[in-house]
Amino acid sequence: MTYTNFTIETDADGIALVTWDMPAKSMNVFTVEVLDEIDRIIDETVADAAVKGVVFTSGKSSFSGGADLTMIKGMFAMIATEKASDPQNAVQKLFDAAGRMTWLWRKIETNGKPWVSAINGTCMGGAFELSLACHGRVAANAKSVKIALPEVKVGIFPGAGGTQRVPRLANAQDALQMMTTGASLTPARAKAMNLIHQVVEPDQLITAAKQMIKDGLKPVAPWDEKGFKVPGGGIWTPASAQLWPAAPAILRRETAGNYPAALAILKCVYEGLQVPFETGLKIEQRYFTQVLQTTEAFSMIRSLFVSMQELGKGARRPAGQPKTEFTHVGVVGAGFMGASIAYVTAAAGIRVTLIDRDIEAATKGKSHSETLVAGAIGKGRMTREEGEKLMALITPSADYASLSTAGLVIEAVFEDRDVKKAVIEAVEAVLPEGAVFASNTSTLPITGLARNSKRPADFIGVHFFSPVEKMMLTEVILGEETGDRALAVALDFVAAIRKTPIVVNDTRGFFVNRCVFRYIHEAYDMLLEGVPAIMIENAAKMAGMPVGPLSLNDEVAIDLSQKILKASVADLGEASVDPRHLRLINTMVDDLDRRGRKNGKGFYDYPAKPAKKSLWPGLKEMFPQKKADAVDITVIKQRLLVTIALEAARTMEEGIVTDPREADVGSILGFGFAPYTGGTLSYIDGMGLKTFVALCETLAATYGDHFKPTPLLLDMATRGDTFYSRFDPYGAVERAA
Numbered sequence: 001m002t003y004t005n006f007t008i009e010t011d012a013d014g015i016a017l018v019t020w021d022m023p024a025k026s027m028n029v030f031t032v033e034v035l036d037e038i039d040r041i042i043d044e045t046v047a048d049a050a051v052k053g054v055v056f057t058s059g060k061s062s063f064s065g066g067a068d069l070t071m072i073k074g075m076f077a078m079i080a081t082e083k084a085s086d087p088q089n090a091v092q093k094l095f096d097a098a099g100r101m102t103w104l105w106r107k108i109e110t111n112g113k114p115w116v117s118a119i120n121g122t123c124m125g126g127a128f129e130l131s132l133a134c135h136g137r138v139a140a141n142a143k144s145v146k147i148a149l150p151e152v153k154v155g156i157f158p159g160a161g162g163t164q165r166v167p168r169l170a171n172a173q174d175a176l177q178m179m180t181t182g183a184s185l186t187p188a189r190a191k192a193m194n195l196i197h198q199v200v201e202p203d204q205l206i207t208a209a210k211q212m213i214k215d216g217l218k219p220v221a222p223w224d225e226k227g228f229k230v231p232g233g234g235i236w237t238p239a240s241a242q243l244w245p246a247a248p249a250i251l252r253r254e255t256a257g258n259y260p261a262a263l264a265i266l267k268c269v270y271e272g273l274q275v276p277f278e279t280g281l282k283i284e285q286r287y288f289t290q291v292l293q294t295t296e297a298f299s300m301i302r303s304l305f306v307s308m309q310e311l312g313k314g315a316r317r318p319a320g321q322p323k324t325e326f327t328h329v330g331v332v333g334a335g336f337m338g339a340s341i342a343y344v345t346a347a348a349g350i351r352v353t354l355i356d357r358d359i360e361a362a363t364k365g366k367s368h369s370e371t372l373v374a375g376a377i378g379k380g381r382m383t384r385e386e387g388e389k390l391m392a393l394i395t396p397s398a399d400y401a402s403l404s405t406a407g408l409v410i411e412a413v414f415e416d417r418d419v420k421k422a423v424i425e426a427v428e429a430v431l432p433e434g435a436v437f438a439s440n441t442s443t444l445p446i447t448g449l450a451r452n453s454k455r456p457a458d459f460i461g462v463h464f465f466s467p468v469e470k471m472m473l474t475e476v477i478l479g480e481e482t483g484d485r486a487l488a489v490a491l492d493f494v495a496a497i498r499k500t501p502i503v504v505n506d507t508r509g510f511f512v513n514r515c516v517f518r519y520i521h522e523a524y525d526m527l528l529e530g531v532p533a534i535m536i537e538n539a540a541k542m543a544g545m546p547v548g549p550l551s552l553n554d555e556v557a558i559d560l561s562q563k564i565l566k567a568s569v570a571d572l573g574e575a576s577v578d579p580r581h582l583r584l585i586n587t588m589v590d591d592l593d594r595r596g597r598k599n600g601k602g603f604y605d606y607p608a609k610p611a612k613k614s615l616w617p618g619l620k621e622m623f624p625q626k627k628a629d630a631v632d633i634t635v636i637k638q639r640l641l642v643t644i645a646l647e648a649a650r651t652m653e654e655g656i657v658t659d660p661r662e663a664d665v666g667s668i669l670g671f672g673f674a675p676y677t678g679g680t681l682s683y684i685d686g687m688g689l690k691t692f693v694a695l696c697e698t699l700a701a702t703y704g705d706h707f708k709p710t711p712l713l714l715d716m717a718t719r720g721d722t723f724y725s726r727f728d729p730y731g732a733v734e735r736a737a
């Protein structure tokens with residue numbers, strides 16, 4: 001029999017090597033066709049008496065990334081259309097679809113012949129669940145092998161037997177930890193958890209897998225053997241009495257009850273361990289069907305899986321522009337940002353010239369990479385050779401002439417129009433024809449900066465976030481005259497350094513900072529009202545934000561807030577800022593020298609380590625404090641999320657952001673906007689425009705006009721639109737409101 005996605009070679013010992021290698025795909029993923037073929041492979045190998053066992057592996061450098069986007073999109077489309085006409089049948093269909101992998105993997109487990117999964121590279125989600133259903137699991141001892149059940153990160157959970165097999169192999173606490181965080185395991189850790197049998201050198205992988213079969217591997221899962229005991233003895237043991245009462249509380253502390261999928265994992269494990277294995281699978285299938293119907297799952301999968309991949313693959317790249325392969329990039333300004341930009345560029349294998357005012361400053365910038373490389377080598381994340389290769393790619397210099405072969409130059413010099421003007425002129429004097437100039441400015445409009453350029457069509461903003469090494473997002477800013485080629489080059493660069501881009505039209509603060517400062521300003525309002533700072537910070541976390549607004553302000557620096565407020569007054573007039581905010585910030589910076597984390601005092605105090613930061617008690621004296629029970633925590637949570645979401649809606653209304661995927665992904669990757677919502681616009685779509693508008697009106701009545709719904713929102717509410725229908729990125733309605 002022949003297959004599109006698999007080859008089968010049976011050796012003289014009767015071991016069939018099934019190699020998964022999907023044509024025209026860089027990674028193996030599960031599609032309906034792949035599942036059908038696996039089904040046929042099971043039948044074929046069972047029927048063939050010459051086959052004694054099966055080794056299942058991948059022909060790609062990775063094993064598999066899990067499910068395919070189109071399959072997941074198809075499931076949601078099915079729920080949306082069928083639910084409207086026949087809700088009960090729709091749920092039944094969803095239940096059946098949710099069980100497809102579950103029972104196919106079970107078929108592998110009970111086929112009667114031993115199967116061994118040979119994990120040669122990254123093995124995620126459904127692919128690891130398939131491996132768990134095999135009777136043996138061998139992984140290659142390589143850095144590239146990462147094993148994970150990461151579904152919870154996109155709002156679902158391991159629903160193809162993962163919640164039943166993992167806690168029957170590993171102890172319950174490790175199992176819960178792995179699945180509720182979605183964390184990646186190294187092969188060694190997976191072996192220590194009892195999730196795989198062997199870790200061998202990569203060139204021994206197939207031999208070792210075959211050897212397991214030759215050594216008489218039993219084609220029976222441990223839980224199908226008589227007398228099987230769950231590790232640690234199951235739910236009703238003294239050890240479990242320590243774990244289970246605390247587990248929901250710990251989960252609540254970590255997730256504030258915002259993630260239905262995480263809670264479902266707990267339920268699947270707790271209930272599943274008390275029943276026979278197949279009943280456990282049914283329990284899992286039911287919870288999975290339930291979770292698939294939540295707004296959280298829909299929105300998270302759309303933003304964190306589908307849109308993120310689409311943007312990463314160049315969804316906004318202008319058509320007809322040839323792809324740029326970067327051989328040489330210039331970075332001007334070797335300070336805090338420039339030094340990191342040079343590092344991520346070299347880490348992508350691109351030669352970088354790092355320029356500063358003198359060679360000492362440029363060399364100091366390069367030393368940042370030295371520190372990072374040394375750290376990575378120390379942690380075993382990089383070999384010494386890789387580190388040396390990376391360092392050799394960075395050349396510090398004070399000579400602009402060395403930029404004459406660069407295809408792209410990024411400036412990260414002081415945030416000062418005159419300094420930037422001089423740099424633009426100096427770079428353009430040597431830059432080759434067709435090369436692109438990018439500014440990393442965070443506050444200066446690109447159109448204004450481009451006025452200093454002789455070739456504004458090749459001038460663009462590429463706005464990084466700190467710490468550059470960790471932050472996945474990059475804003476690409478279009479000036480009025482920026483051309484398509486510059487956009488394509490910028491997007492190719494962002495892809496080369498493996499970050500996710502959003503394309504934003506020029507505006508003060510671009511997208512991310514406009515939203516972030518709304519969040520921070522709402523906290524200023526709350527302080528002025530006398531809301532205890534601790535309640536503001538905790539409410540933010542309960543709403544799903546990773547960092548409270550006051551803590552965030554300390555991180556970005558309070559004097560930066562002051563600079564931005566003052567610049568707004570200078571450029572746009574007094575009315576553009578709230579004078580009470582300016583007074584608060586002037587007091588913090590000018591009178592109290594509280595500038596944030598960088599000088600050890602801001603809204604928080606930062607004592608020497610190991611002591612932890614704590615809210616500055618002086619805040620209580622600055623504002624008469626409300627009693628805790630006079631503060632409605634639900635309203636505080638709403639205000640913090642709504643003010644950000646409203647700002648995101650404004651950027652769409654103004655045409656600053658044009659694609660809802662970018663507002664959603666940008667808000668999650670840029671500042672961690674409550675990921676369970678799927679991002680700022682999915683938050684609005686998720687509750688429905690009518691509800692959102694009503695909420696804005698209620699908040700506006702008490703907390704100010706900045707909560708008033710905008711004309712666009714009012715219109716959308718009247719028409720029954722959503723952001724994804726009105727600004728449909730695919731040109732077709734994906735899901736009714």
Ligand code: NAD
Binds near residue numbers: 413
């Ligand atoms: P920084 O002060 O740490 O670094 C600026 C560097 O530019 C210094 O090393 C300085 O010597 C060098 N420089 C100044 N004039 C120069 C010239 N004429 N030629 C060559 N080098 C020159 O500043 P930073 O925080 O790295 O910020 C740099 C830029 O990045 C600014 O535009 C800032 O708005 C933007 N930005 C900063 C952040 C952040 O978190 N700090 C985030 C995003 C964007």
